[in-house]
Amino acid sequence: GAGVSQTPSNKVTEKGKYVELRCDPISGHTALYWYRQSLGQGPEFLIYFQGTGAADDSGLPNDRFFAVRPEGSVSTLKIQRTERGDSAVYLCASSFKRAPGNEQFFGPGTRLTVL
């Protein structure tokens, strides 16, 4: 079956603009995670959904970042007033049921560049 897909694969924007990044998880996976990976670093947790609700948003760096998952499937990560420091690869992962033990399947990521 299809894996986790993310669109767009690359996004270039200007400082101050608004961006939306989309994640399509594996069908039937109830848990969905967003991570951010900067060059030379490991993924950094942003937010985790169980179904439609955000179970843990402790990793969102500030109120410019927001994520939704209205129907418990597709999720959108929204970044307002982008800054150059937001440039990174944004990774989405899903798992069949709540971690910790369940395997998280990662998408290929969206590479965001803020000029």
Add this chain to the structure above:
Amino acid sequence: QKEVEQDPGPLSVPEGAIVSLNCTYSNSAFQYFMWYRQYSRKGPELLMYTYSSGNKEDGRFTAQVDKSSKYISLFIRDSQPSDSATYLCAFNTNAGKSTFGDGTTLTVKP
């Protein structure tokens, strides 16, 4: 102090060598221990997962966990050029999110 410290690398070995990749952690709440492999411009993929101290073997890969020392390792036997990638250690509590190391980049030369 970071919760996870991973040997930074990069690491370059000849084909057939045994590779040792290592991480230490400080959070006693970590209960699940994982190793991911990440190829360039791809998402991480899970290689090994364990929740207890000791060794777990899967083909050429062995994951080792020492909870008392807060130390985990991944061993790769008979390394192949296709093993060239960045290896990430990762840890979970019961809370769902994973905490990752910064990765070790491995190159296996033919």
